[in-house]
Amino acid sequence: MLWPATLAARRAAPLHARHLRFAERNTGPGTLHCFVLDCSASMIARGQFALAKGLLVALFDRARAERADVALIAFGGARAELRFGPAVPRWWNERWIEPIGAGGGTPLEAGIARAAQLLEAAARRDPAQVRHLWLFSDGRSTQWPARPRRANHVTVIDCERGAVRVGRCEALAQAWAGECLDAQALLV
Template sequence: PAALYRKKSLTRPSLAGQAKLGRAQSTQRAGRLLATASQRIDWPRSLAAKGQAKLARPHLRYRKQPAGAQLMHCVLLDTSASMLRGQQLARAKGYLQAIAQQAYRQRDQLCVLGFSGDSAYVIQAGAKAQAFNDGWIRPIAGGGGSPLASAISLLERLLQHARLQGPVHACVWLLTDGRFAQVPEPPHGAGQITVVGFDRGGLPLQLSQRLAARWQADWIPA
């Protein structure tokens, strides 16, 4: 009935009120999204804090990411001859697979550089991580020396180019056994560096751990 309709219409907010309510809800949603983005779990540091214990909430560490910056996982994969011993390169490729999957779930970018022989090379340029990665990870081969300095120089150039498109927060992963003739300076412009140690076989030289300490980077054993 018309009378009932008029009664209900009196309780509805005005157009200005609806707009104000919509802006408030939009602001709340944006705040929740921003809080989520700035409170991402930093798994390497969390697992290092966990040690041999069962993972619990006090172990969790969070990554500080500048608001509005695109997170890019930058993987430096050691494909030298020493990584072929004990199937370490195969294990590193499995670790790379896990990083790629994590980047895809979080809708982050992924950049993968390999280094062996006398130079570094691009395996995956910086772009949105994909769901299926086995097709390009499985064929990665190894052999030769460990030109880490070349990989760092190539990474710095790629990051400089990527930042022309907007702010980028670079999360660098170095997957290596730490067997380098010379250790260069860490990548310039990296927001966070994690060294994943694959130094197994023979004496426990802890080379990757020493490299992480020199770079003041996080270190976790593979």
């Protein structure tokens, strides 16, 4: 509410609804952060899965503070499933992500296909919304899915650790015209 404008409209009269003046809020387009988490067995080997889950909690907290919509897709074994959203998280903490387990194969195509469906539906609902895809993976997959076309921005969080690094996360990010961030470097 704009108090100076309201008081000027009221003058000496008693305050009525017709005197109230409000500022228009220009919130701009909304944002959707679609997080896709690799829950395959290879993510457990050197603590990559725990690292990815910790980073997810921090990113969910940031999205909540920005009042952005978020979605979480977990893929592992032979499937991909939507675990949260898309919605603005009212609260978020480790209790939501702790039960997510890992094991089995790396159905990267299934995870990205599920994300592509979600992003497509979000684009139909709100074409002005900015849609960001975040992939958390160690890149230990032989699958090479196409970039979801409704993702405005793509960030691949490279969770690969070890002496011998395959580098597939960096290659995938380049193929998708996105950026690749090292999960270890984000902890610093």
